[in-house]
Amino acid sequence: MKQWMKKGLAACLALVMCLSLAACGGDQEEETPAEDPVTVRVAALKGPTAMGMVKLMSDSDAAAESGEETTGNLYDFTLAASADEVTPKLMQGELDIACVPANLASVLYNRTGGGIVTLAVNTLGVLYIVENGNSVQSMADLAGRTIAASGKGSTPEYALRYLLSENGIDPDTGVTIDWKSEHSECVAALASGAATIAMLPQPFVTVAQTQLPDLRVALDLTEEWDALDNGSALLTGVVVARADFVEHPAAVEEFLTSYAESVEWVNANTAEAAELIGGYDIVDAAVAERALPYCNIVCITGSEMKDMLSGYLQVLFD
Numbered sequence: 001m002k003q004w005m006k007k008g009l010a011a012c013l014a015l016v017m018c019l020s021l022a023a024c025g026g027d028q029e030e031e032t033p034a035e036d037p038v039t040v041r042v043a044a045l046k047g048p049t050a051m052g053m054v055k056l057m058s059d060s061d062a063a064a065e066s067g068e069e070t071t072g073n074l075y076d077f078t079l080a081a082s083a084d085e086v087t088p089k090l091m092q093g094e095l096d097i098a099c100v101p102a103n104l105a106s107v108l109y110n111r112t113g114g115g116i117v118t119l120a121v122n123t124l125g126v127l128y129i130v131e132n133g134n135s136v137q138s139m140a141d142l143a144g145r146t147i148a149a150s151g152k153g154s155t156p157e158y159a160l161r162y163l164l165s166e167n168g169i170d171p172d173t174g175v176t177i178d179w180k181s182e183h184s185e186c187v188a189a190l191a192s193g194a195a196t197i198a199m200l201p202q203p204f205v206t207v208a209q210t211q212l213p214d215l216r217v218a219l220d221l222t223e224e225w226d227a228l229d230n231g232s233a234l235l236t237g238v239v240v241a242r243a244d245f246v247e248h249p250a251a252v253e254e255f256l257t258s259y260a261e262s263v264e265w266v267n268a269n270t271a272e273a274a275e276l277i278g279g280y281d282i283v284d285a286a287v288a289e290r291a292l293p294y295c296n297i298v299c300i301t302g303s304e305m306k307d308m309l310s311g312y313l314q315v316l317f318d
Contacts, residue, residue: 037070038251042097043078043086046282048123048202049099049237050079052297054276055262073254079282082182083154090116096245097255101155102235102312115243120256121305122263123237124296125222126201127159130208133196136218139167146176148186148195155236158316160199163224190215201236203283203291210287222296232311236296260299267297 044050060075078095080086083104089095091112099122100108108116135141142164151157157179161171169175178195180186183204189195191211197218200208209215225234239259246252266273270292278285300308 037072037074038248039074039076040097040245040251040255041076041078041095042255043080043089043095044099045083045086045237046079046081048126048295048297050280050282051203051273051277051288051292051295052122052263052266052299053077053099053259054273054280054282055265056258057262057280058276059258059262073251073258079280090240090242093242093244095242097239097241099237099239102238102309103155103158103316105238105240105309106313108240112243116240117243117246118238118240118305118309119246119252119301120239120259121235121237121298121300121308122239122259123235124298125159125220125225125234126236126295127156127199127221127234128202128205128217128294129197129199129219129221130190130205130215131197131218132190132193132212132215134216136197139163139169139219139224142197143169143174145197146178146195147197147199148178148180148189149199150180150183150186151201152179156199156201159221159225159234162315163221163228166228167224187211202295203287205294206287206291207283230311230315232315233308235308235312238305238309239299256299256301260301263297263299266292 042053044053056075057077060077063070064074078086078089083100086095086098086100087104087108090098090108097119102121105116105118109118129136129142129147136145147160149156149160160177164171164175171177178189180189183200186195186198186200187204187208190198190208198208199221205217222234225232241252270289273292274285274289277283277288282288283291
């Protein structure tokens with residue numbers, strides 16, 4: 001039964017990979033007709049995806065406060081703590097666009113029969129192995145150890161299991177993964193001494209280091225993935241949209257352009273961006289300023305997005 005389920009999952013993932021990447025994210029070469037202003041309902045998770053969007057959020061709020069008429073998009077932003085808060089609203093049509101984990105995009109496409117498609121990659125790898133100590137210098141050093149982690153059933157779990165396997169460690173028997181429900185629980189376990197090793201994403205690595213000055217980054221999982229030279233990239237997040245909303249091509253194109261500009265500004269102006277991030281209660285401003293250079297925030301669309309995402313999904317399929 002387990003083998004049948006594995007084959008079924010692989011077949012579904014392969015189908016999703018072929019269909020979703022063909023259906024969305026293509027380069028738009030034709031001019032799109034002008035449309036009336038559209039209110040775009042956007043959700044992002046409190047982390048790198050929302051951090052890259054803060055300039056767009058700030059500009060949208062400023063425009064709304066000024067009361068000036070606009071011919072461009074209007075925005076209604078929602079910040080969520082987890083993808084579980086976003087998924088039902090997206091599937092029920094209460095959201096138009098959402099930032100979600102990369103693997104979840106393919107699941108949503110499959111569940112909705114193509115009703116949710118991918119627009120962009122917005123976050124590359126942000127996962128790190130941190131340690132209170134100096135014993136972990138390579139993936140091999142994790143053998144027999146206990147790792148506190150969160151993100152079970154999502155990108156963090158798949159990335160960790162894949163990297164352990166590729167480095168000769170059975171993720172089920174060769175290491176103990178202590179799954180927590182939230183990243184903050186991993187930080188608490190490190191602070192209390194209940195854990196000495198954890199897998200954390202940015203900006204939670206920086207949050208943990210503010211509480212534990214001796215906590216060090218032992219391994220950058222993006223670098224470990226790249227070292228495998230498998231033709232894929234470690235992805236964390238993507239931007240998805242309802243297929244019905246994509247029927248407003250001018251609104252989608254404007255959003256992607258504005259989002260890309262926001263990402264570029266955030267990466268180039270970390271101090272100013274950190275103040276906005278703190279103002280929106282995404283993470284503390286001081287933490288954001290330290291973490292931003294390590295968050296790998298991007299906005300990659302079109303054929304480059306499709307190549308990157310298909311390579312990542314191929315790893316999951318294999």
